[in-house]
Amino acid sequence: MKSFLLGCVATVEKNRPYFAMLFIQFMYAGMALLSKAAISKGMSPYVFVVYRQAFASVALSPFAFFDSKQSAPLSCSLLCKLFLVSLVGLTASSNLYCVSINYTSATFAAAATNTVPAITFIMAALIRVESISIKRVHGLAKILGSVLSLAGAITFALVKGPSLGFMKWYPENQNHSSHLLTTVHSKVDIVRGSLMMLSANTAWSLWLILQGFVVKQYPAKFRLTAIQCLFSFMQSTVVAVAVERNNPSAWRLGWDIHLLSVAYCVRVYNLILHA
Template structure:
């Protein structure tokens, strides 16, 4: 039972993250519709997250014998640049110009993009002659096709029965931010493109984070440093883009609520848990839970924001999720094959030692097993 609970813990953590991200999408969209700059929102997010993670890192990892080298700091800097600053800025600006449902659906491209970008680093293999390799390639192409469909095809409105729990404030903010139909279509395409760009930045972060977790296995400390670095980066970018100090003011309104929520939940909790999950189960495991976010956001968008669904959005979402699970199915088949191969190597080692063949065979077998295991985890 203890082993089963240990195996389920990363899955439970990822479910909590997706629920938290769903709330963040809705609140952030409302704050930006109310006039809050995405640059300011992301900056507050990183600053608040830093102060949230620091106590956790201190109490949980203060007695460890960690060694923060220049190489580790550089890797954390790259994680902050791609995983926090670029990734989040592109996503939130894309969210501003699109909708929570579209942004959440397009973020499901992340596993496919991660798979493609991990190939040159030998963290993933194509294996086009195998069923698993063909599934991963086909799934990636389907994800791309779904994202293109969502971006450039709107289609007819899907009629749904009305929700009776609409948030009046949300309706007013959304209505006030609606532009002309032509401008709205242009903004939708721009927002979708920015969200896809954030997926590329996120994929780079996953790859770097996987490398970092092997050389510096302290997820809370690395997350705290990462958020602090990202906060400095966002301040520099925000001041460069817009020097209007009035945009930094926070009152007792949706802006303050969004800043606190994104900092505490969206970064403070999520980044720590994601770093831990990447360390335990690998980057592809983390990305496989993204469809859950889409389901939650669709429900919240319909129930609270009165968000409309169109044929293009729904069809594209289905294609993206279907392609995602094709990639994950192929990855799962490869992992099972790798585990079976590793088991055969261990059996050969045991037989070799019992026959007196000795150490050289043992060293060779375990070396190959470790290489295969490292590739599977990545």
């Protein structure tokens, strides 16, 4: 038994990056489920993003403060770049994601996340950051993997399965079940939500590519992420105030699924950074 446990530990240690990636995918699935639950229960997707970015900024502040990888002070030029990168990769991506999840299912949201590597690879190849070699096995594997990933996302978007009755134990969902089913499963909303979700993933992929250039200029990753979350919080606040200006109750946050979803998403941010 002891040798078996030691063997398992050795296997996990040897394949740590792969296990970390699988764990992050599970966390992403939980984030999609809780985000869908909170927004379906009535939370504004724009306000959801504001709270998530605010909590993330606070949670990352201690790590940013003690980050030792600081090569030079932040310049005005770099801050402007971070503001624009945050606008694309965090603000636009998060708002599109949270709005689209109201029109699609949590299953599609979790599955569509797998298109990010494929979209990133395609965009990186177009701007010549990534090289493609169709004469080698790894080059063909990248192309085939990208095609299969995008094909799977399209299949999830177009193929409609039976309703699973997710989270019907909520009284609010029981009272409004017919309205929710009509909203989520109408063909127009599914296509609209799928396109918005793919747009969110495209913005996220662009953000990943831009991170490579920004990190080379300023290698303090925790500081960069905390600053971007802060910028995204300010940008998302402007968007949410503009959209929810006639609905002050949308900003109410109690001890319910809304707060749990926001806290969970912040926790996923931290885990991804540590992974």
